[in-house]
Amino acid sequence: MRLATWNVNSIRQRAGHVHRWLARNQPDLLFLQEIKCETDAFPGAGFADLGYRAHAVGQKAYNGVAVLARVPFTVREEALPGRPEGDAQARYVEVEAGGLVAGGLYLPNGNSGGDDGYAYKLAWMDALAAHAGRLLDLDTPLALLGDYNVCPTDADFAPGALGPDDALVRGPSRARFRRLIHAGMTDAVRALHPDATVYTFWDYQGGAWQRDLGLRIDHALLAPDLAERLLSAAPDRAERAEAQPSDHVPVIVELR
DNA sequence: ATGTCCCCTTGGAGGGGA
Numbered sequence: 001m002r003l004a005t006w007n008v009n010s011i012r013q014r015a016g017h018v019h020r021w022l023a024r025n026q027p028d029l030l031f032l033q034e035i036k037c038e039t040d041a042f043p044g045a046g047f048a049d050l051g052y053r054a055h056a057v058g059q060k061a062y063n064g065v066a067v068l069a070r071v072p073f074t075v076r077e078e079a080l081p082g083r084p085e086g087d088a089q090a091r092y093v094e095v096e097a098g099g100l101v102a103g104g105l106y107l108p109n110g111n112s113g114g115d116d117g118y119a120y121k122l123a124w125m126d127a128l129a130a131h132a133g134r135l136l137d138l139d140t141p142l143a144l145l146g147d148y149n150v151c152p153t154d155a156d157f158a159p160g161a162l163g164p165d166d167a168l169v170r171g172p173s174r175a176r177f178r179r180l181i182h183a184g185m186t187d188a189v190r191a192l193h194p195d196a197t198v199y200t201f202w203d204y205q206g207g208a209w210q211r212d213l214g215l216r217i218d219h220a221l222l223a224p225d226l227a228e229r230l231l232s233a234a235p236d237r238a239e240r241a242e243a244q245p246s247d248h249v250p251v252i253v254e255l256r
Numbered sequence: 257a258t259g260t261c262c263c264c265t266t267g268g269a270g271g272g273g274a
Contacts, residue, residue: 009261009262009274010261010262012262013261013262034262034274036262036263060263060264061262061263061264061273062262062263062264062274111273111274112272112273113273203260203274204259204260204261204262204274205259205260206257206259206260207259244261246261247260247261247274
């Protein structure tokens with residue numbers, strides 16, 4: 001079983017990249033973030049020739065998530081359970097496929113909107129931890145993949161790439177990420193590469209890619225029974241060197 | 257280096273988000 005996540009920074013700009021990447025890597029499930037289009041505008045039919053079926057949860061202009069699958073799946077959630085009715089931001093999709101429950105998430109960045117913007121991020125993380133906790137209590141074979149917008153430790157960003165007050169590294173953000181780990185989820189990439197320098201994002205600005213000023217903010221978290229099946233987990237760093245790339249690269253996880 | 261890319265509104269540049 002091969003799972004992947006990729007913040008594509010607009011699917012309409014990156015559909016060709018995704019198609020080529022799917023053909024080459026053939027994950028069973030690929031979660032996408034920041035599709036930046038409404039649900040009906042997602043070009044899902046464009047991946048059918050490779051055997052992939054799509055399900056998108058979009059909104060106008062911002063955010064938006066989707067899943068592409070070459071295995072049969074059913075949609076469990078189109079929003080993160082526990083969020084208020086009025087929250088229209090498209091940030092979560094959850095499916096059942098291949099004997100596991102897999103959620104694709106686009107966690108709020110938290111650097112815009114002042115105190116309210118950061119509070120929104122923390123509230124969203126609280127809801128995520130609660131949801132994961134409920135599923136783990138049921139021994140659900142759960143995988144949560146996506147753009148977490150959190151560097152879990154100081155080893156997860158290049159020195160100088162972020163300020164100490166950035167919402168991606170602030171204490172409360174990290175505490176909530178750790179809550180997922182303490183609940184029993186395994187950070188797949190870090191579990192297999194405990195000492196490596198691993199990044200999944202390089203800003204478009206300031207020559208961040210050329211200077212390797214990256215961040216590790218795209219993660220795959222696995223429930224215990226899935227963690228025991230872990231074979232490999234790593235970002236596809238080469239994708240950042242392609243023409244007109246996303247600022248994020250895909251992260252791939254392979255399970256026995 | 258206020259450095260880039262993508263979205264929107266809108267009929268030409270500017271604002272917001274990342």
